[in-house]
Amino acid sequence: MLDRQIHALNAAGCHRIYSDKKSGKNAEREELSKALDYAREGDTLVVPSLDRLGRSIQDLIAIVAGLRTRGIGFTSLHENLDTTTPGGRLVFHVFAALAEFIRELIVQGTSEGLDAARARGARLGRPPAMTPEQVQHARDLLSRPKNTVSSIAKLLGVSRNTIYKYVPELKGGRVALAEAEGATALPAPPAPSE
Structure with a gap:
């Protein structure tokens, strides 16, 4: 699988390739950190697919937003997403807006659930240590x-x-x-x- 990803990156014209052997779910990915540190304004970070970059949509959006503020582009080959183009930026903004919308729905749902539990007289939080x-x-x-x-x-x-x-x-x-x-x-x- 790694060979196929490296082949796709070479075919896309990438000059420097970083590869982590760890899952995208791991917080500590040394090679990703090295790639992000190495990238400079005008560069483009290319990944074989979105799931190779972020652990979640929020993580992915945070990484790409950080690249954008540094003037670095982002391309995902599998999804054909390129933030150096207006269409790619639009798609990515839609992802970010959806992620924010989902976060707000979760917060709202949690708040409503807590209010309903309080209205039913449920005791919230840790039970008392002593009766x-x-x-x-x-x-x-x-x-x-x-x-x-x-x-x-x-x-x-x-x-x-x-x-x-x-x-x-x-x-x-x-x-x-x-x-x-x-x-x-x-x-x-x-x-x-x-």
Whole structure:
């Protein structure tokens, strides 16, 4: 396959040929990087087909747009696309517009889906690390002086930081926790009536 691609590039009159053995899906393509670095204003980068250049349409558009800003043309032999001609530029602009349109549809669809889920009362995002029952259990365990935050965290299968996050009054120490527990457990006595 590589021989056929090299033959097509030679037949097209290419003077310098770079060939990566890796798939176009790989981010690190050394030979493509070398070709892009070597190209100068007035040159034309030629590929056997579009899928040899970019991992996606967005990637392809970004590469070709970068070439265009540097005054470098682009040609794909299989698709008969040549950005050095007005027709080739038009086709490529249509590709870019379609890619942008698809991106906007995806963003819009995602946003509408999230809004619909919120309207149904769905909880979005990561689930809480501790249930209300676990928080209460942690508070009960913390009221006993022998229990350490580390041992309670291990028992509940969470980190020490999670215990501190879900029992914020613990940051003031066990005395503050006991006072907070006392304040929530015992309501204030009613005012005497005269």
